[in-house]
Amino acid sequence: MLLTTKFLRPTSDPRAVWRERLCRLLQPGSSKRLNLVVAPAGFGKTTLVSQWCTQQGTSTAWLSLDDHDDEPRRFWQYIVGAFEHSGMAGLETCRQQLSHCSVQELEGPITGLINALAEDGSQWSLVLDDFHLIRDTDIQRQFSYFVDYLPPGVTLTLASRTEPPLPLARWRVRQWVADIHPGLLAFSEEECRHFFRETMGLKVSEQEIHKICRKTEGWVAAMQLSALSGVSRSTGDSALPITVDVDERRINDYVLSEVLDQQPEAIRDFLLSTACCPKLCAPLCDAVRGTSNSQAMLEQLLKQNLFLIPLDTRNHWFRYHDLFRDALLQRAWVDSPDMAEQHWQRAVSWLLSHNHVQEGIAQIVRQRDWSWLARVLAEHGNNLIHGGYHLPVLNWLDSLPADMVEDNPQLQMLRIWSLFFANRVDMLEPLLSTLEDVLDQQVADSHPDAEGALGLQSEISLIRSYLARTRSDDKSANDLTRQVLKDIDHTRIPLKSVTYYGIGLDYYGKGDLPSAREALRSAIHYGELERKPNTVLSSGGLLAWIQYNRGDIDDALETCTSVRRWVDQHYSDPAQPRLISCWQNSALTEIYRERNEPELATSHLTPLMEHVNNGTEPGQHVIIQYVRGHLAFSEGRFEEAIEALEDAATVARRRHDHILFEPPACSALLVRCYLADGRLQQAERWAQSVTDEHFSNPLNREQNQISIARVMVAAGRPADAIAILAPLRLSAEEDQHFRHLVEILTVYSEALYVEGKIPEADQMLSQAVHRASDAGFMRLFAEESPNVRQRLLELPALRAPSRWNSSLLAMLRAIGDGSKSPEPAKDRAKRPAGTSVALTEPLSQREKEVLVLINEGLANKDIASRMKVAPATIKAHIRNLYGKMGVSRRTEALAKARELALLE
Template sequence: MTIPILSTKLNIPLSRPKIVSRPRLIERLNTGFQRRLTLISASAGSGKTTLLGEWLERCERPVAWLSLDAGDNDPARFLTYLCAALQTIGRNSGEGVFALLHSPQLPPIESIVVAMLNEIETNHNPFVLVLDDYHVITSETIANAIALLLDRMPSYMHLVIATREEPCLPIARLRVRDQLTEVRDTDLGFTKAEAAEFLLAVMELPLGAEDIAFLASRTEGWIAGLQAAALSFRGQKDVSSLIEKFSGTHPFVLDYLLEEVIQHLSPVTQTFLLRTSILDRLCGPLCEAVIGDPCGEYGSTTASGQDMLEALERANLFIVPLDNERHWYRYHHLFAEILRKRLYQTKLSSDGHDEAAQCHVRASVWYEKQGLEIEAFCHAAAANDVKRAARLVEGGGMPLLFRGAVTPVLNWLDELPKQVLDARPSLWVLHASALLMAGQITRVEQKLLAAEHALHRVEQDATQRDLLGHIAAIRATIAVSKHQSETILAESKRALEYLHPDNVPVRTAAVWSLGYAHQLQGNRKEATKAYADALATSQSIGHKMITILATLGLGLMQEADNQLTLAVETYQRVIQLAGEPPLPVVCEAHLGLARIFYEWNDLESAKQHGERSVQLARGIEQSDRTVAGEVLLARLMLADGEVSGASAMLATGEHVARQYHFQNQMPNIADAQVMVLIRQGNRTAAAQVAQRHGRYISQARVHLADDEASEALTILEPLRMEAESKQQEDVRLTVTSLLAVALHMHGEKEKALRMLRDALTLAAPGGFVRMFVDAGAPMVRLLREAAKHAFMTDYLRKLLTACEAENMANQLETVHDAEHHLIEPLSSRELEVLTLIAQGLSNREISEQLFIALATVKGHNRVIFDKLQVKRRTEAVARARLLGLLQDFHP
């Protein structure tokens, strides 16, 4: 579900019919277009919004306006409104962000801001973005987003921030770089001439020059103070004597003046003001709902709420219209604060009830009827109506947590006393869910234990069982991040046993986690079924997160079954589903693509996806996905001849895995370390690593590197039988290819060729290459032997070319002979292209042979010619043979 948008937050406040024009400040704001940020930082009542309204009326640029409130500290809600504000001026910005707002965890803030700016870049017309009341924002995440926006936004975009407090932004740096225009309290204060115009023309208060000068001095030009003074003096006989009594700093003056204003209003108007002061925004129907009339004191003949609002505006009584139709208003902030203070001091109404709480409840009821559940919840929480707030949070099957209210809900739950939570165990479960969504995983189990303890003391019914099921589903989700298959399996089954049949969202999540448990345990058939079931249900109910995760799971199963082309399509579908910017979980799709492109020997594409995976994985708390991505990048470095770099990266990955107990990554790290150690010639250490971690295939690789074919066969033959019985197609292919090499080394050439034929039959549909390349020189010899028998010619030729190029590159890396004669060594891909050139293939034939674009082949040619310092193909081949780069490259 999307986050409801309150359109009045996006409307530029209308300027009053009578205002004091501020040409000196308007000119300063106009010159600010040359800089990135205009900061209007001043105390309440200093005229910030009025100045902005006057300026923007004259501004020729489109203006996106956003009035902020405390609820906007939730990053998802803030981003929703920010994008909505940009769309009011026709900016194609925010669609990608909107798609992510109901997800459990936002992507990294940098990704969101960059995506937003990329969309803004589609239209280069100048515009202004205004953030009003920025002082209500206390979220560090949002502050970081705005700082990043300031740093990277285009020159035709200008940001204006109006705030009571200094924002947590790099103000000093912007000031030094002349990227900041500032308007402060001292700038906004009325001069004596402006104060006179305000009091005489705007407030229509007949005062002498001395009284005006005295008031201007006492209030220090503070506009709210002057306005309050004028209101309190209306109808008074001896104004001069009253003026002489004013003293003190702004807050005290304002308290006194507002008291003076309020006490001269009718009881009906005072009641209206006090009860509606709890609202951030006001409209007639909402005010009527909040006023109520429990004691009949408001009177049935009273004007409507809309009439009252318009009357307050005509009286210039600290009320600001928010739209052209005069439908929505807000009180001046300090005026509202004083009214609320007085309301809470009154506390009890004549019937003994908490009047403020009653007003909040009535507001909550009204907002809920309008479909604005977040606002309804906030008022229920303010009323301390736990039952109503809890019901709103639960959301009738789709919790409010999924609608952009994680922060307010979590703050409310954090403040509730233990006895309240114990009395309603569902709140403990909601607390755990909110913490999980906020990424505070370490606190989740504590809340779940408290929920279980509270549930033990109540009689079990369908509701209680459903809560127990929800608890189990949360535990299963936590166990997924830790790859604890037994825990996932047990908790998922428990969740499905206890969850109510109607609780479809949580049941679907449990089915998905059950699939992951089957995957970890190697039960691929059951895993695929669970993922497919979860996908079908999540698509039917619009549960986007499970749709993404289940699709991802199916991609992993396709990859394990050697269906690489199909898996690529599935992983790309995951990326499309996640939108832009992507969810952090999409790191798994990029990692899958990196693995497949590596297997296809497209190392450049593999590197791009590997680096993207690591970048996204850093946005997930307590996840081993970063290490998984770095292991793949290390293997890419090894394939490119950067043996030392690969070794260093794996050492770092191992340290992180041990530090954070990422045991699931240790086998992958060990396999990669064995390959590095073999390349370094340190086979003893390689054997020790493989044995210590129980990596049988890696042990076989070490034996093959040591020409110990018998020992390798002893390991590989049982592994092949086991892989076939368990239908583990990926393991079966790897073992079969290595088994063919071992048999060839053992002198069983005919059997080796039959085994190779089996391996090629398994590998050809998926287009596997690196599996053969990584087997090293023994595989080259076997493929050459196979080439003489001329079976599967095209695929065999491709593999032989790749393996020979890699083998020669490894030889050159060891002896460094050619490196002393070249400006820069040839890469594996360049050696591959050079080999095909020597074989007489045209550029087009090379592109078809290697499955790369013709332009890419031509690009490789230019680089090869530059490195060999030649100009023609024939010269390149001759020089390569002279340097020993093409020796024995004859299939």
């Protein structure tokens, strides 16, 4: 039960100042997605947004948040409730999903909400008041996903006391955010009067208000300075006029003379000694100052409103207003440069030792202390790279003097790893050779760090093993990897996780799924010990992919959940893009597609598409396009599927030397799309051109053979298909490739049906159903031919009461075109050729030509070229053809044409 009062917009206080200028800033824009109104309590955030809502001509939903809403399911239930309360329809399914799905599966209903907003097409505004009460990191990540994929015309407005930990920097670059922060709230003279008399509680005369407003030009930060100074200099019931020029130098002087110098000595010393901190907390300030009372000092500053901005709602982390901090730093370095240097060093040391490495490095780079930066990168660089920060590490290395890197083998190795993870593998060979020469020289000279040289040799071998995989040199890759594993216990460098991941890739490439599974479990185990989140995610993702292909869907989901939980627990930063793994998101896309949950599948595919659009390494590109194509194929979007799979196959062929493993068999899935889209001749040409020599991975070889068998069945050669499938069935069962086994049994049954061996075919199909039920496969059957789907609807094995049976039958019935089997060829032959009694109007000669070319498997542009007409003309012919035949896509048109003997 939801509290409907939380959806009611507060009534504006008649005493509140009308902020017309700020209301205009909140108006929706062409690219805007988010209004961010951030200010301390009492700054009129709710009043401002409420006033703005009264001007809106769009549909507006309001939600007042409270402490109880800091729970993912409840938060999103109230979001959906806010839209429904404001009159939006079509959210019933989304609301039902929220009531029963797990926290890990909430992206499904969130995707449903995004889709519903897109389908609604209206201009919507959603206001979330008191967003600072939302501290749950799962909600923050989910909300980031929600904002990332909002449809056009939807604007969110957040009113918060603190800036939320969302990827705001990225959104600002994209011009999605309109910020209204205290430093930007410039007041008119009337607003200035309200500010002094109501907000600050000062009795200021009209003359003084006019002068201060004119001098500050309505800049609220300067007016705060004026007000603080006015308090200290006021006499009686009025304040003395303050002259403040909106100029950084003068504002600095003013801060120093009228604010800092007016403070008690203890406050002044605290401000100057902690100005070196980019952000503040009590332990950090204590370390810098050598005291133990910093928490009380911070709370005193907050109470006095001395430009201390909270970064959370627990009064733990703060930062100074930038202008205020700049003035403090200027005074600190001028008054006592040695003490300022000491404070700065203590602050950076504390940040580095308390897992705030990036903030610490940023301060070192700002001071240009290159020798300290080199030491920090040598100590922390490896973990930063494996934590997903290889590009910043590369930038920091580039900022160092060249000779400092050349003389340091460890820094050279960091550059190699950074380039490797950035997929700039073409640059690695000369760098590896140079590093090997340096290490050989150190060993020859009995260098003090000879043990470190041995560790770097192991890293070099590991890099070379991955490069060998790009050349399909599996033997060298395997030998190098196992040598690293043999030597690894004698080094100080944590490499076991990455090494076991390489071994897992090797076993996966050979089709040895049980051995790959064990190696990847070791990679996850050591990755957690070595604190390498990227390796943990990639190893867990590939493990889940393997578990899925083995038929262990529940185990695959558990692997993804546990790995995600560990990464989010140890490496969660909602202000940064969420670490994702191509393998894991692809596995989840496949799993939820197979379980007939397309919205959840899409929610995991969508972040991957950003990588495709922005450019990613070729192996990942192929995997992503493969799962995208498979999802489109499952949903009957054959043109989109063909486009994605043809792109994947092209990249796999052209960039073969840059891919560390053999990606999924895109061409095998592509031929299924050709068959489903009625392009039999194109599918036959593919079957004749592809041989087993194209594949080293047994999984891909099996998929290739299954697709060839499908082509033979479609071409009326069931015996040839059975000759392929019979031995393939045995090998798939022996190798525990259970998903392929279900597919083999299904295609085998179809071949038997074509041969007229109905009892044997039913038995074979029943075995496929039994295997699929055990594993949880479902969508696999919806992808089969109409004939197989009809046989499944009539199969006795599916009449037994079970949840899986009921779900499968419901899905098959919902498909629609599987309710009737194609007319056998022998019955069609009894009718005169060209019979068209079922057509609303006879086909024209040109339409018949187009139909024949569609049957040949040609795309629209190829048909236009063959007929020497414009593509738009072909589209018009196809549109007319579909209308006359009463169909909506190619497969239906060809089935209807064969039924009416139009192609004979």
